[in-house]
Amino acid sequence: MERSKRVMWLVLLLIFVLIAGGCGTSSAEKDAKGTITIGLNNWPENIAVSNMWKILLEEKGYKVELSAMEKSPVWAGIAKGDLDIAPEVWLPQTDEPLYNEYKDQLELHEAWYEGTALGLVVPAYMDINSIEDLDKLGINTIVGIDPGASMMKLTKKLIKEYGLNYELIESSEPAMMSELTKAYKEKKPVVVTLWSPHWAFSEFDLKYLKDPKKIFGDQENIYFMTRKEFGKDYPEVLKWMNKWHMDDQSLGQLMATINKTNSPEEGAKQWIKENRNLTNQWFE
Incomplete structure (x- = not known):
């Protein structure tokens, strides 16, 4: 009887050790993925997609920080390597001056929205x-x-x-x-x-208002940019983000949900929950 009790306690102890060890490994793996800083300016679509990506990347085990500032400091932060990702670059015209100033100090990636x-x-x-x-x-x-x-x-x-x-x-x-x-x-x-x-x-x-002189130019696309070497440091993140694409309907729904909830994070969480079929495509 005593022997059976000892065996039972040893089995329970072994199970506890295995569970604790597994949890420890999971936490270490999560910490090992590192911290990603997203720089954003105060435009609704920028706030929306930045919070969306924060949640999606945290689900994959990354720690994500959002750093809000005006547009020019975002570009300077990416160029200096103080920021990792900036989700909104309008080209070929709107952000052309900033792009020409910093293009050799950053990396421009795929367009995720077309026809602005x-x-x-x-x-x-x-x-x-x-x-x-x-x-x-x-x-x-x-x-x-x-x-x-x-x-x-x-x-x-x-x-x-x-x-x-x-x-x-x-x-x-x-x-x-x-x-x-x-x-x-x-x-x-x-x-x-x-x-x-x-x-x-x-x-x-x-x-x-019609712009006969075309000062504002024609329709543009929205790209995302990263600091130099980001793709080397976080190859899977760059792979995922290069598959990212949204249109008027999906982006409009995301912004509208955030506007209704009055919380970028909660609105983004709700939208993600309702649009897993779309977001899952970016991680295939």
């Missing part, structure tokens, strides 16, 4: 369709975003090229959206700098 748009946007109730008609509005301000954004530089160029008597107001994406929302509710005239993809187009009836 950007320009001056007004509510559909406004009786104006072209940038050339802006001086007929009776207002003299364009509400912009953060001063370091390439779009702001293009807008300054646009004001000069069209000879507009307008002031470009520097603010941020949330501040710009606040001004648009307020004016829209009161049916007042307002002109903002905006881009697609953006959740605003699903919330409001908006329109781009």
Whole structure:
């Protein structure tokens, strides 16, 4: 009887050791995968996909940190190697100045979104369709975003090229959206700098003003970039991200879910749960 008890206790002890050892190995393997830092600026689609990738990579055993800043510091951080990934590069025109400045110090990868748009946007109730008609509005301000954004530089160029008597107001994406929302509710005239993809187009009836001089250029694609040697340090992550592709529907749903939950992380988690068929394709 005593011998049977001893055998039973030895078996239980062996099981405990095996479980503890397995857990220890799993934790060590997880820690061994390292920390990845994603640099993002305050654009809705940038926040959305950065949180999406944070969750997806953490599921694969990586530790992921998000570092929020304006666009120019993101490029500088990637070039210096202080950041690992930046998910949003608009080319061939919008981010061309930054790309030309830093292209030898970073690595540009696959396009994950095709067919963007950007320009001056007004509510559909406004009786104006072209940038050339802006001086007929009776207002003299364009509400912009953060001063370091390439779009702001293009807008300054646009004001000069069209000879507009307008002031470009520097603010941020949330501040710009606040001004648009307020004016829209009161049916007042307002002109903002905006881009697609953006959740605003699903919330409001908006329109781009025609740009005959094509200051904002034609449609572009969105790429992601990494620091030098990132692919060498994290080959499987780069492989996964090069398979990443989203369209208006998938990206729009992701941004809308985040907007409804009022939490980038929770919204991204919910969207991932509902779109495993899509995200699983990136890891095949």
